[in-house]
Amino acid sequence: MTSGAxxxxxxxxxxxxxxxxxxxxxxxxxxLADGVDYLVCESLAERTMGILEQARQRDETAGFAADLxxxxxxxxxxxxxxxxxxxxxxxxxxxxxxxxALVARLRERGYRGRTIGLVVGDAVDPRLVEPRPTGxxxxxxxxxxxxxxxxxLGLGADIVITGRVADACLFLGPLIHEHGWxxxxxxxxxxxxxxxxxxxxxxQSTGGxxxxxWWNTVDPWRxxxxxxEVDPDGRAIITKPNGTAxxxxxxxxxxxxxYEVHDPRRYMTPDVIVxxxxxxxxxxxxDRVEVNGATGTPRPQxxxxxxxxxxxxxxxxxLTYAWPDALEKATFVLDLVRRESETRGLTVxxxxxxxxxxxxxxxxxxxxxxxxxxxxxxxxxxxxHAADLTTAQSVAALFRTVALTGPPGLQGxxxxxxxxxxxxxxxxxxxxxxxxxxxxxxxxxVEEI
Amino acid sequence: MRVQLRDICGVRSGDKGNISDLSLFAxxxxxxxxxxxxxxxxxxxxxxxxxxxxxxxxxxxxxxxxLKFVMHDALGGGAARSLRSDTQGKTxxxxxxxxxxxxxxxxxxxxxxxxxxxxxxxxxxxxxx
Numbered sequence: 293m294t295s296g297a298x299x300x301x302x303x304x305x306x307x308x309x310x311x312x313x314x315x316x317x318x319x320x321x322x323x324l325a326d327g328v329d330y331l332v333c334e335s336l337a338e339r340t341m342g343i344l345e346q347a348r349q350r351d352e353t354a355g356f357a358a359d360l361x362x363x364x365x366x367x368x369x370x371x372x373x374x375x376x377x378x379x380x381x382x383x384x385x386x387x388x389x390x391x392x393a394l395v396a397r398l399r400e401r402g403y404r405g406r407t408i409g410l411v412v413g414d415a416v417d418p419r420l421v422e423p424r425p426t427g428x429x430x431x432x433x434x435x436x437x438x439x440x441x442x443x444x445l446g447l448g449a450d451i452v453i454t455g456r457v458a459d460a461c462l463f464l465g466p467l468i469h470e471h472g473w474x475x476x477x478x479x480x481x482x483x484x485x486x487x488x489x490x491x492x493x494x495x496q497s498t499g500g501x502x503x504x505x506w507w508n509t510v511d512p513w514r515x516x517x518x519x520x521e522v523d524p525d526g527r528a529i530i531t532k533p534n535g536t537a538x539x540x541x542x543x544x545x546x547x548x549x550x551y552e553v554h555d556p557r558r559y560m561t562p563d564v565i566v567x568x569x570x571x572x573x574x575x576x577x578x579d580r581v582e583v584n585g586a587t588g589t590p591r592p593q594x595x596x597x598x599x600x601x602x603x604x605x606x607x608x609x610x611l612t613y614a615w616p617d618a619l620e621k622a623t624f625v626l627d628l629v630r631r632e633s634e635t636r637g638l639t640v641x642x643x644x645x646x647x648x649x650x651x652x653x654x655x656x657x658x659x660x661x662x663x664x665x666x667x668x669x670x671x672x673x674x675x676x677h678a679a680d681l682t683t684a685q686s687v688a689a690l691f692r693t694v695a696l697t698g699p700p701g702l703q704g705x706x707x708x709x710x711x712x713x714x715x716x717x718x719x720x721x722x723x724x725x726x727x728x729x730x731x732x733x734x735x736x737x738v739e740e741i
Numbered sequence: 742m743r744v745q746l747r748d749i750c751g752v753r754s755g756d757k758g759n760i761s762d763l764s765l766f767a768x769x770x771x772x773x774x775x776x777x778x779x780x781x782x783x784x785x786x787x788x789x790x791x792x793x794x795x796x797x798x799x800x801x802x803x804x805x806x807x808l809k810f811v812m813h814d815a816l817g818g819g820a821a822r823s824l825r826s827d828t829q830g831k832t833x834x835x836x837x838x839x840x841x842x843x844x845x846x847x848x849x850x851x852x853x854x855x856x857x858x859x860x861x862x863x864x865x866x867x868x869x870x
Contacts, residue, residue: 338758339829342821503751503766503834507858543751543766546805550764552755554811556802569802603822644817644824653827656790657836675824719822722758 303521303529304470306463306487309333309367311494311517313340313357313382317366319494319517324370326533328519330466331367333380334459334492335359338598341456342718344384345430345600349718355386360453361397371450372403379441379452379462385431387412387455394453395741408741409449411440413734414456416597421723425601430718434597434730437562438484439475441465447738456598458562460488463520471524481564482588483526486571489559490530490548490583491518497530497548498579499538509544511537516579528583529576540579549573562595562727564588594724603719604641605684608675609691609711614701615668619650621699622672628698629674629690638686642677671705677717684714742849747838749852750776754834759822761793761815761830763837767806768853776808777801779842785810788840789833810837 307328309320313335324331335357336344348355360382370376383390391410398408414436418429436454438461444452445466454462464484467473473480490497494517499509516536522528532540549568553559556568567587574582609629613621626645633640648671651658678684688711695702746752751766765780767773782799789797795813802809816830817823827833844852 337820338756339820501753503753505856505858546766546807547751547753547764549805550802550807550809551753552757552762554757554760554762554809555798555800556807556809557800569804571804573805606824608824642824646826648826653832654836654839655792657788657792657839659839662839673826677824717822720758720819 303523304329304467305519305521306330306332306466306491307519308491308494308517309363310335311492311496312337314359315494316513317359317362318513319515320363321366322533322536323517323519324367324376326519328376329470330377330379331370332462332466332491333363333378333382334462335380335382336384336456336459338720341385341433341598342600342720344386346716346718348385349430353386353389356384356390356393357382360390361393364394364397365401368398368401368403372406377445377450377466379466381454381457381459381462383453383455385433385455387453391453394451395739398741404741406450406741407448408739409444409447409452410737410739411436411444411452411454411457411734412737413440413730416725416730418599418601421597421599425599425719425721427602427604427719430600430602432597432599432723434595434725435562436595436730436734437461437591438465438468439731440734440736442468443736444738445469447736449738459492460485460561461563463488463491464563467522475563476590478564478588478590479586480526482566482586483528484522485559485561485564485566485588486549486568486583486586487520487522487528489551489553490545491520493548493551494518495538496551497545498532498540499544502539502544502547504543509537509539526586530581530583531579540581542573542575542581545573545581545583560592560596562591564591593727595727595730597723597725599721599723600718601721603717604677604679605681605714606675606677606717607684607688607711607714608673609688610671610673610705611694612669612671612703612705613699614703616666618667618670618701619647621701622647622670625694625698626672626674629687629694632690633687636686638678638683640676640678640683640687644675646673647671648673681714681716688714742844742846743841744844744849744852745839745841746776746780748854750838751855752834752838754831756816756820756829759814759816759819761812761833763810763812763834765808765810765834765837770806771848772852773803773806775842775844780808780840782810784840785812785837788837789815
């Protein structure tokens with residue numbers, strides 16, 4: 293086999309359009325302009341799923357990614373010209389509503405003659421989830437693999453919208469469809485997952501969040517999102533659009549290769565278990581990194597899921613104290629607030645204190661020598677959790693009294709009101725569910741518009 | 742002599758639920774061997790103290806000269822539940838870089854040092870009305 297920086301023949305070109313709900317649309321435009329066979333938009337961080345579930349609790353037609361319609365407006369011309377297919381899990385916790393909104397938008401714009409695919413069935417009855425959450429169960433979803441997308445593409449879909457399909461499987465689906473990989477060709481599937489994994493977090497493989505010389509690569513509004521050129525054997529080149537900022541190198545790609553995979557020899561996905569330590573990265577220069585050699589083992593029988601439940605209320609307040617003795621003043625006042633809460637019988641079931649400028653993020657990892665002795669200011673943050681809103685609000689109210697009665701040198705930061713109002717939490721818990729039970733309920737619909 | 746990880750290693754932080762997932766990257770095989778020897782799961786658990794209350798597991802990925810640390814009960818309940826500012830533990834890897842390891846002087850002298858950014862004193866962001 294020849295090796296080199298050139299794309300292999302019959303390579304499929306897949307681009308990442310986003311890595312989180314709300315990412316800058318201009319970055320996706322640059323990927324489209326560079327020419328891709330598939331544009332894939334991954335919208336669903338765990339945290340985003342919680343936000344979408346909260347939205348659906350208020351409005352049953354909500355619960356999908358808010359930026360879906362904007363993205364359709366941008367990608368539609370390429371899709372309807374037959375240049376690009378578009379795959380996204382922007383359906384969130386309500387893919388049916390997302391598909392309706394998407395079709396309505398396309399009709400409104402006058403687009404005709406293409407097929408829209410919808411994959412549903414990731415929802416799981418939250419009452420069946422074990423272990424039971426402590427709060428009221430709201431909903432649950434299982435991470436689906438790529439099979440639904442493969443089926444939709446096979447039925448001619450030019451756009452595929454899904455709910456909770458696992459991030460990397462959004463990219464694996466079109467590779468299976470294009471290259472005709474078998475669903476038990478574990479090494480090929482592993483290669484596809486590696487590609488998906490490198491693309492799913494957008495610029496995180498092209499210089500974003502890079503821990504090296506970021507000052508030479510970072511230009512956020514011109515960042516290049518990753519593109520993969522994947523050949524039938526699974527060998528891939530990771531690159532980015534011409535003329536964009538960022539960097540694709542051994543260093544930027546390896547940081548993403550291991551991102552959130554836990555045991556790198558057994559990266560669990562719904563379609564295959566991937567050995568990330570088998571992957572060989574070769575930096576060809578000019579923002580082209582070859583990815584080769586991935587091996588996989590048979591997929592797990594259990595699918596991971598996420599259950600949502602009501603999680604009480606969280607409040608927080610931020611106080612900045614000026615030198616001298618800023619830390620002493622801050623700790624003194626936060627102690628007073630906590631003691632007063634107890635005196636008043638407020639049932640707070642969790643506190644968090646942070647002192648920015650001293651050890652706000654690092655906590656105990658910031659040892660004595662690294663802590664400033666008498667810092668110019670300290671930003672103290674107190675957060676609390678309570679089962680009911682009234683308790684959370686009562687703690688917040690204590691801060692009103694602190695300003696003129698406390699130690700000197702209290703100042704807010706900026707114009708923000710202190711404290712911010714307590715918020716209801718939707719909390720997420722993992723569970724595992726037998727795949728047969730879930731997959732029996734997965735449905736793929738295609739509709740020509 | 743003591744060498745701080747920030748001078749010799751790259752890092753990336755991730756999260757799944759209440760698990761903080763860190764990758765620590767060496768620039769070459771010599772540094773990889775050093776961190777494999779010195780940056781043990783026990784040391785990492787001790788380093789994070791009460792920020793991480795669960796088990797710390799370490800894995801190796803020699804193909805990319807990396808160690809992985811999977812730290813359980815590390816994020817105050819996870820992104821949707823945590824009361825911390827850093828609900829997803831995006832800074833946890835950077836906090837790991839504070840750790841120092843003991844390296845023989847002759848070895849320490851030849852290790853590739855990571856570059857530092859240009860001084861903040863020369864930036865434009867110093868306006869104040």
